[in-house]
Amino acid sequence: MLVLIMAGGVGERFWPASRRLRPKQLLDLTGRGSMLRVTLERVGDLARANEIFILTNAEQRGAILAEVAGAVPPENVVGEPEGRNTAPCVGLAALLARRVHGDAPMLVLPADHLVEPAERFREAMRAGSRYLETHDALLTFGVTPTRAETGYGYLRVAGEVWREGPASVLRVGGFLEKPSPERASELVASGCLWNSGMFMWRAGTVLDRIERHLPELAAVLRRIETGLGTRPLDEVLNREYRLAPAVSIDYGVMEKADNVAVMPVDFAWNDVGSWEFIRDVHLADAAGNVAVGDHVVIDGSNNTIVSPDRLVALVGVDDVIVVSAGDALLVCRRDRAQDVKRVVAELKRRGRNDIV
Amino acid sequence: MLVLIMAGGVGERFWPASRRLRPKQLLDLTGRGSMLRVTLERVGDLARANEIFILTNAEQRGAILAEVAGAVPPENVVGEPEGRNTAPCVGLAALLARRVHGDAPMLVLPADHLVEPAERFREAMRAGSRYLETHDALLTFGVTPTRAETGYGYLRVAGEVWREGPASVLRVGGFLEKPSPERASELVASGCLWNSGMFMWRAGTVLDRIERHLPELAAVLRRIETGLGTRPLDEVLNREYRLAPAVSIDYGVMEKADNVAVMPVDFAWNDVGSWEFIRDVHLADAAGNVAVGDHVVIDGSNNTIVSPDRLVALVGVDDVIVVSAGDALLVCRRDRAQDVKRVVAELKRRGRNDIV
Numbered sequence: 001m002l003v004l005i006m007a008g009g010v011g012e013r014f015w016p017a018s019r020r021l022r023p024k025q026l027l028d029l030t031g032r033g034s035m036l037r038v039t040l041e042r043v044g045d046l047a048r049a050n051e052i053f054i055l056t057n058a059e060q061r062g063a064i065l066a067e068v069a070g071a072v073p074p075e076n077v078v079g080e081p082e083g084r085n086t087a088p089c090v091g092l093a094a095l096l097a098r099r100v101h102g103d104a105p106m107l108v109l110p111a112d113h114l115v116e117p118a119e120r121f122r123e124a125m126r127a128g129s130r131y132l133e134t135h136d137a138l139l140t141f142g143v144t145p146t147r148a149e150t151g152y153g154y155l156r157v158a159g160e161v162w163r164e165g166p167a168s169v170l171r172v173g174g175f176l177e178k179p180s181p182e183r184a185s186e187l188v189a190s191g192c193l194w195n196s197g198m199f200m201w202r203a204g205t206v207l208d209r210i211e212r213h214l215p216e217l218a219a220v221l222r223r224i225e226t227g228l229g230t231r232p233l234d235e236v237l238n239r240e241y242r243l244a245p246a247v248s249i250d251y252g253v254m255e256k257a258d259n260v261a262v263m264p265v266d267f268a269w270n271d272v273g274s275w276e277f278i279r280d281v282h283l284a285d286a287a288g289n290v291a292v293g294d295h296v297v298i299d300g301s302n303n304t305i306v307s308p309d310r311l312v313a314l315v316g317v318d319d320v321i322v323v324s325a326g327d328a329l330l331v332c333r334r335d336r337a338q339d340v341k342r343v344v345a346e347l348k349r350r351g352r353n354d355i356v
Numbered sequence: 357m358l359v360l361i362m363a364g365g366v367g368e369r370f371w372p373a374s375r376r377l378r379p380k381q382l383l384d385l386t387g388r389g390s391m392l393r394v395t396l397e398r399v400g401d402l403a404r405a406n407e408i409f410i411l412t413n414a415e416q417r418g419a420i421l422a423e424v425a426g427a428v429p430p431e432n433v434v435g436e437p438e439g440r441n442t443a444p445c446v447g448l449a450a451l452l453a454r455r456v457h458g459d460a461p462m463l464v465l466p467a468d469h470l471v472e473p474a475e476r477f478r479e480a481m482r483a484g485s486r487y488l489e490t491h492d493a494l495l496t497f498g499v500t501p502t503r504a505e506t507g508y509g510y511l512r513v514a515g516e517v518w519r520e521g522p523a524s525v526l527r528v529g530g531f532l533e534k535p536s537p538e539r540a541s542e543l544v545a546s547g548c549l550w551n552s553g554m555f556m557w558r559a560g561t562v563l564d565r566i567e568r569h570l571p572e573l574a575a576v577l578r579r580i581e582t583g584l585g586t587r588p589l590d591e592v593l594n595r596e597y598r599l600a601p602a603v604s605i606d607y608g609v610m611e612k613a614d615n616v617a618v619m620p621v622d623f624a625w626n627d628v629g630s631w632e633f634i635r636d637v638h639l640a641d642a643a644g645n646v647a648v649g650d651h652v653v654i655d656g657s658n659n660t661i662v663s664p665d666r667l668v669a670l671v672g673v674d675d676v677i678v679v680s681a682g683d684a685l686l687v688c689r690r691d692r693a694q695d696v697k698r699v700v701a702e703l704k705r706r707g708r709n710d711i712v
Contacts (some may be wrong), residue, residue, distance in 0.1 A: 313687070315686070320687065332672060
């Protein structure tokens with residue numbers, strides 16, 4: 001099996017821990033190692049080292065290479081000259097993988113999700129691979145919801161099209177954006193699944209669908225493939241990649257294609273979307289405070305504290321996120337965790353490249 | 357004029373900036389130098405170097421000596437074996453000063469107040485000294501209130517007993533503890549003054565009143581004076597000082613004596629009682645945020661930020677105090693600024709001497 005790990009982006013919602021040159025995928029947010037390292041360990045024996053491709057930003061490639069040294073060959077770690085969202089990333093990876101490995105099934109994973117247990121994840125991926133031996137499909141993985149989460153996208157599922165033991169594949173009845181709280185409850189009650197952002201397909205299948213639904217991107221990919229006949233990858237990407245339309249694989253292909261299918265999976269999954277994820281992986285104390293690091297709370301409840309480097313004391317404060325990381329610290333109301341990226345935007349506007 | 361600067365204590369309400377060995381009086385909270393250094397500069401030409409006495413804690417004496425080197429002779433910097441509140445401190449200073457300087461007027465100043473402008477302060481102190489040439493009184497200084505502050509004590513004033521140009525001395529009609537907001541407004545409207553915690557008296561006068569109102573303390577002071585005939589100060593204090601009753605000069609003497617008088621003063625005064633004092637000495641932005649140090653506020657109002665050492669970002673947070681200082685940081689609701697000392701108490705309870 002081929003594996004593409006998408007490891008671009010900074011993860012600005014994780015500022016001040018995340019920085020331009022220390023992106024979220026290189027942070028150890030769980031105490032088990034960096035998100036990228038944990039993702040590689042999860043892949044385990046699904047793929048050999050040379051079957052794993054990591055796409056990242058050119059600026060971050062050096063740090064990524066250091067993190068995966070020994071586990072992924074350097075030529076499989078590709079730096080995009082600039083981030084163009086996930087469709088160009090997936091298309092480029094499919095193109096590069098097919099040149100070396102032919103039309104094998106390709107698993108696409110974000111570098112910064114949490115999945116447990118890893119063995120159940122691998123069982124599902126092996127089942128997906130067997131499904132693709134006989135089906136020309138764009139397979140996505142749908143996680144059984146455990147709560148009416150408003151931060152995730154949902155998949156409506158239709159009839160079963162394949163079954164093998166406990167594994168099954170269903171048709172997709174529709175993609176649903178992040179819902180309101182009421183709508184989320186309805187979606188969970190009606191059997192919708194969380195859209196995990198993990199996919200599997202043959203390289204040829206996804207390139208064919210890019211050709212059909214994103215012809216501009218297909219043209220860029222063709223020019224890249226032609227260029228690679230005579231010139232090195234970096235040079236070709238520098239010339240062509242910026243011209244690719246910046247669109248997500250979900251919006252650009254999955255929501256339009258007629259061969260999309262979903263495999264329900266029952267492993268625990270978290271997209272690590274904001275500092276609030278800390279509450280999903282650590283126990284709260286009796287007052288609802290969740291803390292990583294040295295802390296004292298006097299009359300404060302339901303706070304989220306991440307401070308591996310210094311002691312945090314709260315007095316009379318409820319429902320805030322406090323994060324300390326080196327030369328910066330964040331205090332954010334819990335229901336505003338998504339807006340941490342606005343801090344990064346403001347710092348960029350001020351030219352504060354020293355601290356973003 | 358003799359000057360006693362009371363520079364004991366830690367100023368636990370200023371944690372995490374204040375620590376056991378870096379007490380509030382050694383902090384530069386205004387950008388103009390340490391509180392103690394600014395207090396010495398305010399004294400200016402009121403006293404010669406050898407007329408200034410500083411009483412502090414034995415543990416802090418080294419740091420205090422370093423701070424006042426050149427301005428106060430080392431033998432005038434006295435380390436109490438343990439803090440016993442202000443009455444023993446005042447009694448000991450009066451005793452030591454009288455041995456060298458006789459019964460001159462003695463000004464008593466806390467090391468950690470803000471007063472501006474210094475020249476108007478000195479004019480008032482000179483007037484107080486002239487009043488004491490002809491009156492055997494315990495003189496306190498009452499600040500004209502500029503707001504209905506609930507954090508200060510108040511003095512009720514009665515008839516004028518002395519006048520010289522713009523300076524006057526009044527009888528004291530009563531001492532009033534920190535009032536409720538409604539009561540504070542009444543007190544201000546009825547002409548009460550803020551009890552500044554600055555005093556002036558002859559050494560003999562205050563020792564006489566200690567004899568009358570705090571006989572236990574007077575006995576300790578007599579044993580100290582006797583001991584000094586044959587043994588060094590530190591040795592005598594180590595043996596006797598712990599036996600002094602821990603009581604404030606306000607409660608133990610001022611509220612009981614019949615020769616208390618008050619000189620109204622109109623300089624700006626702040627007792628620097630909690631982190632909220634920052635709001636009295638720095639301008640607020642349009643959203644009511646007051647900040648010392650690098651900061652970004654996204655949708656937050658009426659916050660107090662003190663972070664000289666790192667950038668602070670707030671998102672969606674109102675009415676909090678955020679203080680960063682080295683290996684610790686504080687997030688405190690503004691109306692709980694007095695409870696910062698509870699953090700220090702909790703850290704002591706946990707044996708965290710590294711961080712208090």
